[in-house]
Amino acid sequence: MTATDVFPQREKNVRYSDRSALNTLEYCLPQPWRSSRRLWIIYIHGGAWQDPEIDASSFGNAQDLLMKSRELEHIAGFASINYRLSPYPSHPRLPSDPSDPARNAHHPDHINDVLAALHYLQDTFHFSHEYLLVGHSCGATLALQVAMSRNWAAHRESTQASQPNVVPPVAILGVEGLYDLPALVENHSDQPVYKDFVANAFGPDEAQWAATSPTSGDYEASWPTGKLVVLAHSREDELVEWDQVDRMHRALRTQGFDEAQGDQRLKLVELSGKHDQVWQEGRELARAIQETVQVIGSSIRGFLL
Template identity: 55%
Template sequence: MGGDANPHSGFIQNVRYSDESSLNTLDLYIPDAAAARDSRKVWIVFIHGGAWRDPAINASTFTRTQNTLLGSGCAKQVAGYASLNYRLSPYPAHPTDPSNPSDPSRNAKHPDHINDILAALLYLQEAYQFEDRYVLAGHSCGATLAFQVAAKRYWGSQYEATFALELNVVPPLAILGLEGLYDLPALVKYHDREPIYAQIVENAFGSAASWQGVSPASADYKDSWQEGTLVVLAHSREDELVEWQQVELMEAALIGQGWQKHDDAQRRVRVMELRGTHDSVWKENTEVARALEWTIQQIVGHL
């Protein structure tokens, strides 16, 4: 394990959290080493998107948002920032960086992706003891992975063969889903005239028989995510790749389990409307930063 600098302060890239592959790394920024374990501050952990397969979208996509947050009003409330890489599913047709069948970092199949995210979180929690004191944010399929973290206890009991669970990983206080994929069968059905959607989901999860079972909108969070206090579903109506219906399905699933919309609810769900196309939301960074800043402001009162 390790990176290219002291992992206790400053910006460190390519910190290795497991030895599964060359992609089992994370980027880390600790503004103040003395405050890294401050119980009055939160951590931000980001999971990139890219359809579980795109090598051009990685942990570094969070850097601009991170820099924006460092100059924001919430900066003093953040103990540390982490952005996670994870093994990717095959993409032999990628135009500039096709996958090789012999590369373990580019031939992942569920549950490899989520197991990597859990391993990265365990590494961070053991190093910095922040337990549930973090916001887990994910873009696109990264949002899928974020909710799979929250549902790990549920899936561990319902689908015993699905996860090699890191049982010691503590789920977060809050999840921020950005342009997220929450109901995989509905996503594929909505785009039934675009076969690439079914191909992407099958590439990551296998046959269609498994898609509903691993979808965040199908999980039961009542017992599996007792730490959870806030879900923010942030989405743009200008998203040309993922329809607003995904937000509606996830919100309905949470409300059906007792999550509420009003500000003083113990377990609250909030829909936040963003601006921009699917990828411009993170490329231009201000919208992701705005959503994260709002989320942090909401949960600091729970510390």
């Protein structure tokens, strides 16, 4: 960057891997880098691991609002990640093709892509744990799976055996998240689509669903540097019930995350709106991020000074 660079700087369709056409990300640098104590905000979209109509651009409205917020002074950059999707041959407008590597992913392909994207960003912009990882719906699953990532290192694709280490984030924000997959499927046993998309992404073995669920994470071992988890959810969500939040909240509490004290903090943020309305309008997603940045600034020593 030079003194003549114009900000904000925005880039789309940035390739972080050559695995498929969906291995891209977009980023925005709102202003010149001035301090290592500024956060990156990195977003992972939802869509049940399979919906081609929800992608990295779904962060756009929330990002535009954050660009006008007072929290912007604490933000070094924004990024939004695309990743390979699971097959969806019955999609009414964009059915998947069995020959398309971008639309035939199964666990751990999705999380491997997110890890590759994070490595690209860390290597390009020279930051370490100074980022907030945000995920909506299955993106929240993926965000917490980053913190769990040691759990399936042995199951990575053979091409990922030498995957560079990714420094995990200082904080994670899950928005309308899927945290306990067996419970999600059970709670919607009268709606086969839930079992279908979970099995499509993780296979038919229910033990695998449990093992990969964020509620099963051993964060004391896999994410000892984690400082904050925020769970943001709307009681108006028509697709994902509050029970998912309760289960994730209990799992984190048993591992030392606490709302009131300690080095690992936990916060609940109640949102308003339907499941996708939260990101489509952007206001509630942006508010959840703003509140999370505020907690980081007030509760985590050495950040956002």
